[in-house]
Amino acid sequence: MTTPIALTIAGSDSSGGAGIQADLKTFAALGVYGASVITALTAQNTQGVSGIHAVPAEFVTAQIDAVFSDLTVAAVKIGMVAQPASIDAIVAGLTRWAPKHVVLDPVMVATSGDRLLAQEAVEALRTKLIPRALVITPNLPEAAALLDEPVATSEAAIENQGQRLLAMGCPAVLIKGGHGQGAESIDYLIDAKGTIALAAPRIATENTHGTGCSLSSAIAAGLAKGEDLVTAVRNAKAWVSAAIASADRFSVGHGHGPIHHFHRFY
Structure with a gap:
């Protein structure tokens, strides 16, 4: 039996709710073995980031080579670079x-x-990393920032931005609607074949720390287990929605608390 393995390349969150820590929790919750390459240490908590210490590039390289030379990595999630x-x-x-x-x-x-x-680093992200990805997962402000445009407020504008992000060289874009308005949070999966709208009820909670990190790592976990992209995205969205809905079971910190990665277990 082969063990599905996913690798996260991202920053560390000292408060445990986002970044590498959220990714490893996500992989574990979804039955995937997680490895990590740390690009930066952050001093942060639920109220904000007070410091960033970048890991030297040559040590990022050393971590990557150490993992890949030994582990059979089925999927990679890249977060904070x-x-x-x-x-x-x-x-x-x-x-x-x-x-x-x-x-x-x-x-x-x-x-x-x-x-x-x-x-x-934004231009390097656009021209060097995006063409390497199977899918990119920007939220509405990130999609706008990548295109140097205002945040999209209509479905047509979101689809238009998605098509232009595809032109940067990735086969698929998932634009996340968590920053939008309305009763539903709608994510849009856009590729050459068209657009799939994925809706979930918008959950009233302040505890959303690490949501984006966890969604992208949940997609990577699905891909590591052999799911196709659409299935992996659908399953990841459903799992993250449940983790957000369960977040208020926690009382962690005084700001945006974490989601409940292990809601299925306790």
């Missing part, structure tokens, strides 16, 4: 090891509003 040198190291690593499935969450701003990606 922090700086241009890290992006170059990741791109080189992906070229060397050629993993089948890459899910890129273009993390630019934390739930708290703190910036997590240096401005000079």
